[in-house]
Amino acid sequence: MDTAVVVAVLAFVAIGGAGIVLTSNNQPATATKRVKAVAVPKNVDRRKQATETAALKRRQSTAEALKELSNNEKQSRKRRFSVKGQLAQAGLAYSPIQFWIASAIIGVILGVVGLVVQAGAANPLFMYLAGAMGFFIGFLGLPRWILGMMVEGRQKKFANQLADAIDIIVRGVKSGLPLNQCLRIIAAESPEPLRAEFQGLVDASAMGVPMEQSLQRMYERMPLAEVNFFAIVLVIQQKTGGNLSESLGNLSSVLRARKLMKEKVKALSSEAKASAMIIGSLPIVVMCMVYFTRPSYIMILFIEPVGNLILLGAATMMAMGIFVMNKMVNFKF
Numbered sequence: 155m156d157t158a159v160v161v162a163v164l165a166f167v168a169i170g171g172a173g174i175v176l177t178s179n180n181q182p183a184t185a186t187k188r189v190k191a192v193a194v195p196k197n198v199d200r201r202k203q204a205t206e207t208a209a210l211k212r213r214q215s216t217a218e219a220l221k222e223l224s225n226n227e228k229q230s231r232k233r234r235f236s237v238k239g240q241l242a243q244a245g246l247a248y249s250p251i252q253f254w255i256a257s258a259i260i261g262v263i264l265g266v267v268g269l270v271v272q273a274g275a276a277n278p279l280f281m282y283l284a285g286a287m288g289f290f291i292g293f294l295g296l297p298r299w300i301l302g303m304m305v306e307g308r309q310k311k312f313a314n315q316l317a318d319a320i321d322i323i324v325r326g327v328k329s330g331l332p333l334n335q336c337l338r339i340i341a342a343e344s345p346e347p348l349r350a351e352f353q354g355l356v357d358a359s360a361m362g363v364p365m366e367q368s369l370q371r372m373y374e375r376m377p378l379a380e381v382n383f384f385a386i387v388l389v390i391q392q393k394t395g396g397n398l399s400e401s402l403g404n405l406s407s408v409l410r411a412r413k414l415m416k417e418k419v420k421a422l423s424s425e426a427k428a429s430a431m432i433i434g435s436l437p438i439v440v441m442c443m444v445y446f447t448r449p450s451y452i453m454i455l456f457i458e459p460v461g462n463l464i465l466l467g468a469a470t471m472m473a474m475g476i477f478v479m480n481k482m483v484n485f486k487f
Contacts, residue, residue, distance in 0.1 A: 245308055324403050366392070
């Protein structure tokens with residue numbers, strides 16, 4: 155009985171000791187495995203998470219900048235098509251009141267000319283109608299048409315010069331100059347209208363106006379897609395960072411490609427434009443030839459009331475035809 159108890163106690167002690175030994179031998183291995191399985195991936199995950207967080211913040215900043223630029227563009231669209239906006243786009247230092255006063259003077263002059271031309275008409279209604287048409291053409295049509303041509307010509311010059319200005323910024327940034335210094339170089343050495351627009355940008359920056367707001371004002375004065383691209387690149391680079399010289403270099407290549415495409419389309423559509431000019435001028439040329447050969451034959455249209463109505467209808471149809479042909483041969487980019 156005692157022997158059996160002693161054997162059982164010894165067996166229990168031996169089994170317990172073996173268990174303790176085995177447990178103590180496996181614990182360091184288990185701990186090492188756990189450190190390798192848990193601690194190392196945590197470091198990797200933290201680095202990966204930090205990289206993903208930085209990329210996410212950059213994408214969010216870029217999206218916010220693009221959204222803000224889009225909202226500003228929508229808000230300034232109405233101001234760009236106003237008389238005040240067009241005067242600024244044409245580079246004219248006149249107020250809208252001065253423009254409307256000059257338009258009224260031109261309208262009165264053309265209205266008087268219309269009354270004098272139709273003074274001998276049999277029906278006084280045609281005389282008053284000619285005077286009213288002359289006034290409205292002089293007050294609303296002719297000044298706005300001239301202003302639109304001035305704006306278009308100035309925008310065309312600016313678009314042709316912008317790629318060269320961006321190249322100056324790229325070379326300056328690569329050589330170590332700050333962006334503001336590159337803008338000052340363009341404002342000092344570039345021809346008009348590039349000089350005036352970049353001078354306004356430099357002056358606004360010197361007065362403490364944020365770059366984004368200065369570019370928005372520049373876009374309002376020069377509402378071109380090229381200026382919008384330039385503003386987007388600078389705003390995104392300012393908010394998110396990045397290689398400015400590389401971004402502007404790519405933008406310069408895109409602008410030159412757009413210009414090349416415009417010239418190619420212009421060359422391909424030149425034949426259609428020439429045909430439209432010939433067709434549009436042919437009735438006027440024929441009328442002048444008839445007037446110089448047989449004046450009495452053509453003067454019926456100017457003397458008789460029915461002839462006046464025919465001239466009015468012909469002028470209306472000619473204007474509609476010229477408008478349609480102009481839309482057919484002009485392309486927007």
